[in-house]
Amino acid sequence: MKRVLLAAAAFAALASVTATTATAEETTLRVHYSIPNLWSEIKEKLATEFMARNPDIKIELDAPEETYAKGVQRLLRESVGGQAPDLAFVGLNRWRILEDRGLTVELDSFIGDDAAFEKAGYTPALRSLGQYKGEQHALAVSASTLVMYVNPDLVEQANGHMDDFPTDFDGLIALAAKINNLGNNIDGVWIAAHDWRFQSMLGSYGGRPMNEDETAITFDSDAGVKAAELYFRFAKEAGMKGYDGNAARQAFAAGTLGIYIDSSSYLTRMMEGAGDRFEVTLLPNIVASEDKSAVYFPTGGSAIVMLTEDEAKQKAAWEYIQFVTGPDGAKIIVENSGYAPTNAIVLQDESYLGAFYADNPNAKRAHAQVASYAGPWYAYPGAEGVAVTDLIAAALVEVVEGADPDTKINEVADDVRSKLDMQ
Numbered sequence: 001m002k003r004v005l006l007a008a009a010a011f012a013a014l015a016s017v018t019a020t021t022a023t024a025e026e027t028t029l030r031v032h033y034s035i036p037n038l039w040s041e042i043k044e045k046l047a048t049e050f051m052a053r054n055p056d057i058k059i060e061l062d063a064p065e066e067t068y069a070k071g072v073q074r075l076l077r078e079s080v081g082g083q084a085p086d087l088a089f090v091g092l093n094r095w096r097i098l099e100d101r102g103l104t105v106e107l108d109s110f111i112g113d114d115a116a117f118e119k120a121g122y123t124p125a126l127r128s129l130g131q132y133k134g135e136q137h138a139l140a141v142s143a144s145t146l147v148m149y150v151n152p153d154l155v156e157q158a159n160g161h162m163d164d165f166p167t168d169f170d171g172l173i174a175l176a177a178k179i180n181n182l183g184n185n186i187d188g189v190w191i192a193a194h195d196w197r198f199q200s201m202l203g204s205y206g207g208r209p210m211n212e213d214e215t216a217i218t219f220d221s222d223a224g225v226k227a228a229e230l231y232f233r234f235a236k237e238a239g240m241k242g243y244d245g246n247a248a249r250q251a252f253a254a255g256t257l258g259i260y261i262d263s264s265s266y267l268t269r270m271m272e273g274a275g276d277r278f279e280v281t282l283l284p285n286i287v288a289s290e291d292k293s294a295v296y297f298p299t300g301g302s303a304i305v306m307l308t309e310d311e312a313k314q315k316a317a318w319e320y321i322q323f324v325t326g327p328d329g330a331k332i333i334v335e336n337s338g339y340a341p342t343n344a345i346v347l348q349d350e351s352y353l354g355a356f357y358a359d360n361p362n363a364k365r366a367h368a369q370v371a372s373y374a375g376p377w378y379a380y381p382g383a384e385g386v387a388v389t390d391l392i393a394a395a396l397v398e399v400v401e402g403a404d405p406d407t408k409i410n411e412v413a414d415d416v417r418s419k420l421d422m423q
Contacts (some may be wrong), residue, residue: 009283025119027316028058029308030085031199034071036064038265042336049332050323057316068094068302069386070324079103079307085319086308091297092129093196093377095138095305097385105306110318111136121327121345129342129376130303139302139325142339143264145297145369146200148172148283151274154179154186160408169230169286172250172259176238179258188238190248193231193396195389199298199378204287206294209378217422218238220391220413222272226288228396228405235400249273261285263300264366267338271362282338282362284369297371327352340367384419391415 033043047059065071068091075098078084090098097105107130111117118124122139130138156324159176166172176188191197192211198219199209207223210216218224234240243251249266251257253273262268264282271280289295304324306317323329330341331352346352347367357364380388393413416422 009186014379026056026058027313028060029087029313029316029320030060030062031086031320032075032085032090033088033302034061034065034068034091036066038269038337040064042333043089045332045336046324046329049328050320053323054316054319057319059320069389072097072386075103075189075307076101082136084307086310086313087185087304087306089141089304089318090138091377092138092140092143092301093379094380094386095130095265095303096132096379097383098305098307099132099137100382103305103307105309105314106138107136107306107321108422109320110314110321121348122325123345125374126342126344129299132226132349136306139321140299140301140303140342141324141329142265142301142333142337143342143370143374144146144263144300144339145366145374146197146261146285146300147264147267147366147369148285149252149262149266149270150281150283151252151258151278152281153255153256153278154182157182158258166284167232167286168295172286173233173237175257176234176240180239185256187251187257188239189234189240189259189261190243190251190257191231191234191240192245192248193393193400195392196298196300196377197261198227198231198392198396200285201230203296203375204285204289205292206289208296210380212376214381215422217413217417217420220410223289224409224413225406228399228409231396231399231403232402235402240400242397253277264338264340264369265301267362267366268336269338280362282366284365286375296374297369297373298377299370299374300377301342334363338363338366340370380416380420382420388416388419391419 004205033039043061047061051059062085065074072090072094075084129140130136155162160175166175170202191243197401202219202224205226207221207224209219211218248260252260260307264277267282274280285297287295304321308314325343327343327345330343330346333339334341335356391395391412395408399408
């Protein structure tokens with residue numbers, strides 16, 4: 001009996017040591033993200049699938065922030081107190097703010113062989129979205145460009161035709177005005193007063209927010225004035241309302257908004273919202289410049305950055321980064337959102353998304369636009385970068401409310417130069 005008890009005690013002790021060792025070997029990674037109405041379900045799916053493949057790594061998702069801008073501000077605050085998460089999903093135009101503060105861990109040492117990495121689906125174009133001064137600080141996770149969501153029923157009621165949909169802004173505004181005149185509860189068109197949307201319209205005319213080396217503001221060019229004029233004309237000629245994005249999406253889903261201009265990332269939500277009321281049709285954004293080579297649509301979406309300096313956690317973090325940016329993670333993201341993939345393998349190998357594209361022509365059109373006109377989402381440099389985007393958004397609101405677009409865009413450009421100490 002004594003031997004049995006000793007054996008049992010030894011076994012219990014061994015089990016305790018084994019459990020303690022197993023627990024010690026498990027790595028927990030805190031992960032930050034923003035925009036829960038778009039990302040919560042997807043982030044949970046990514047975490048669940050990753051942990052099933054990597055049982056020794058636990059993913060803890062922090063409570064999300066409402067926007068990428070608020071997310072970055074929170075990350076900056078947390079870093080000051082030594083409470084930053086291990087990884088963060090941030091807007092493609094926001095990771096530079098973290099890099100500027102020295103918070104991001106460069107990824108080149110983890111990537112190793114560039115040729116092998118490219119073969120794994122990370123093309124130079126996709127890698128460029130997370131590079132600065134020759135170093136890789138982020139990897140793109142999702143990509144989107146500005147598109148038009150159209151209600152074909154309202155178009156037909158306004159004596160328009162989907163097979164002859166306008167291909168220039170004059171025609172679009174004329175059609176939106178006709179839809180707006182269908183009734184007091186019907187609106188023709190809506191676009192957010194927001195820096196990314198403005199950059200997209202600017203890019204449609206061939207303009208850029210800054211010069212190539214980011215030393216001068218250029219959005220007050222002719223292209224920038226024309227982009228601001230679109231907001232003015234949408235309001236004055238087509239009756240665009242000043243409501244926010246949630247209200248606009250609800251109006252479109254209810255069938256009371258004819259043309260909703262926004263990120264392709266909303267595709268799944270827009271189709272689900274409309275349900276059986278009408279068939280949502282996604283169309284590419286209008287290309288206004290005669291010089292198509294000058295046109296670019298800033299690539300919206302997100303990138304992932306590594307923040308932890310703990311070497312053990314870095315190894316686990318790199319495993320997670322490879323999963324969410326790899327073909328399996330890209331498949332989950334594409335199938336559950338309107339985002340285009342940021343890994344070339346899922347576009348080359350039909351076993352990933354071939355059936356999906358066959359069943360989702362809207363997504364195929366959106367992703368084709370990314371391939372044709374995707375460009376950088378310009379991030380204004382320095383600590384005032386976020387404040388600058390707020391200045392631009394506020395100026396666009398004034399334009400929608402009736403301010404002269406030429407005057408206002410020049411005023412805000414001067415304000416931005418002053419704030420960023422640029423010429």
